[in-house]
Amino acid sequence: MRSAIIEALYPTSANILPAVCEGLGLASGDRDKAFASKRNYVQGRISGLSRDRLLQVAHQLLQDGPNFELEEAVARVEEASERLMSDLLRRAIGRALIPFDLSGHIPLNEFLRDVWPIDRLPSRLNHGETVQDDLDRHMHRNADMDNEDALEAVGAYSGSQRRFFRFLEALIHPRTREEDEQRRLVAILNPLLQRDGFHLAETGSVSGYPVFTIKAIGGSAEAPADPLISEVLAAFDEASxxxxxxxxxxxxxxxxxxxxxxxxxxxxxxxxxxxxxxxxxxxxxxxxxxxxxxxxxxxxxxxxxxxxxxxxxxxxxxxxxxxxxxxxxxxxxxxxxxxxxxxxxxxxxxxxxxxxxxxxxxxxxxxxxxxxxxxx
CATH class of the missing domain: 1.20.120 (Four Helix Bundle (Hemerythrin (Met), subunit A))
Structure with missing residues (x-):
């Protein structure tokens, strides 16, 4: 997380960097050191900070606007003490989504850009290009990349769980698709999610259309027998x-x-x-x-x-x-x-x-x- 904080502050002018750092509650310093190396200047002020203090600084920076790398770093730290979904399950979900229109009513690039900065993320296939370039070439023009591959390209299987859940909730949102397909996807995804202790729960509505949120199984939200019952009933008849x-x-x-x-x-x-x-x-x-x-x-x-x-x-x-x-x-x-x-x-x-x-x-x-x- 330290490196993410350093990179988040790097675009700040060396002329005002000391004042910005002081505004974040960090130690004061002179502009000469900031001009010599902005990265070293910030590193010297955060190197001895505790985890909780670093998180506080990171959240202060995020109040000024979104920052993908810093958001991911914060999520990784905060998720370390939470229930986590395995990479294996994320990939299983990717495979389950292959037959579906990933973005529904929304153009694919627009849908993905709401979750990942695809126009800035570096391509994993071609040096000097972006993930958006890959999607344009392999999903729009040549159609030789499926949904599982597209999620690999944006880093869905290796990024933070928070962002992956954000993607799933957007996938099922009424802005993205009609209710019958929402519910079909929920019926397919929930048996998978339940393997790692999660489920898509109906938590609200927009104009009468259901809104689903990822919830951890436990407490009054779900009984211990729910996953077992789900498995038996899904095997008997998935559709109805x-x-x-x-x-x-x-x-x-x-x-x-x-x-x-x-x-x-x-x-x-x-x-x-x-x-x-x-x-x-x-x-x-x-x-x-x-x-x-x-x-x-x-x-x-x-x-x-x-x-x-x-x-x-x-x-x-x-x-x-x-x-x-x-x-x-x-x-x-x-x-x-x-x-x-x-x-x-x-x-x-x-x-x-x-x-x-x-x-x-x-x-x-x-x-x-x-x-x-x-x-x-």
Missing amino acids: VHEAWTRALQRRATHPEGAITLARTLLETVCKHIIEEAGGTYSDRDELPKLYRTAAEHLQLAPDQHTEEVFKTILGNCQNVVNSLASIRNKLSDAHGRGRKAVRPAARHAELAVNLAGTVATFLVSTWRARQAAKL
């Missing part, structure tokens, strides 16, 4: 089942009513998938309790299909949970209009509903897999 689960997770804290609706949607979708794959039928008018009973019968999970009392009790309680989820959805979700004095759910209610739905859904999917494996 896992998407419903992901959206329910994202809304637990920020939109409890919507999360409760999605908890029911998740269970309905799982039950319908199992009934269809088992060769059964259901009506479009069938509500969740009936769908669950039908799926449970195909899975031999109905209480009356067992004689052992403890299993009858457990399976009966599962049916009661499903019935309760259907009921809470009708009373507390955003699926129906309500009067002014209606009870509104809190985040803890949504957390309970979503966690219960995820657990029951995982139990159904795991049982279905076990039944299928037994037939082989």
Whole structure:
């Protein structure tokens, strides 16, 4: 970080450098030494400073305007004590993004320039050129560079985690793409991010379009079982089942009513998938309790299909949970209009509903897999 501070101050005129350094709380000095070597002048004033004092100086400098190198240096120091994503996972994300339009509605160079100074970053391919030159040549004119390569070119895999997260949040932002593609990307990226303890959470909206933010898994934001449930449901059905689960997770804290609706949607979708794959039928008018009973019968999970009392009790309680989820959805979700004095759910209610739905859904999917494996 010391070298980044020195380079950030180097463009300052030697005539005013002593005053600038004093303004930053650094030791005073005379202009002759500054004129002799600006770098040595600054080095002499920061060489003995502690990490926290260096960070303070760096943040003071950044108040005057953005500085890519200094921002990266500060991020590296501050991230040293935080949870970090592996380079391996960053590259896996790069590969997952290959089929997508990286910049969506925004021209590619403009989109990337909001995160990396591509018109100043030196090319890794051609001496004397910039990353923007590489992108113009290999993505716009010749089309022989894919998204994974483009992220390599801008330094996404080796730069600060803070900047990589900034890129992911811009990638999913409603300014960049439509909601259906936002959610498709979130459903693809979250199972990857969860490997290192992160996820894209729905934290707000712009004109009704969702805004997603990278959050660390932990505390009330995500339960320990969430990644396990995500893995099981994604393997069962990525497009609809896992998407419903992901959206329910994202809304637990920020939109409890919507999360409760999605908890029911998740269970309905799982039950319908199992009934269809088992060769059964259901009506479009069938509500969740009936769908669950039908799926449970195909899975031999109905209480009356067992004689052992403890299993009858457990399976009966599962049916009661499903019935309760259907009921809470009708009373507390955003699926129906309500009067002014209606009870509104809190985040803890949504957390309970979503966690219960995820657990029951995982139990159904795991049982279905076990039944299928037994037939082989």
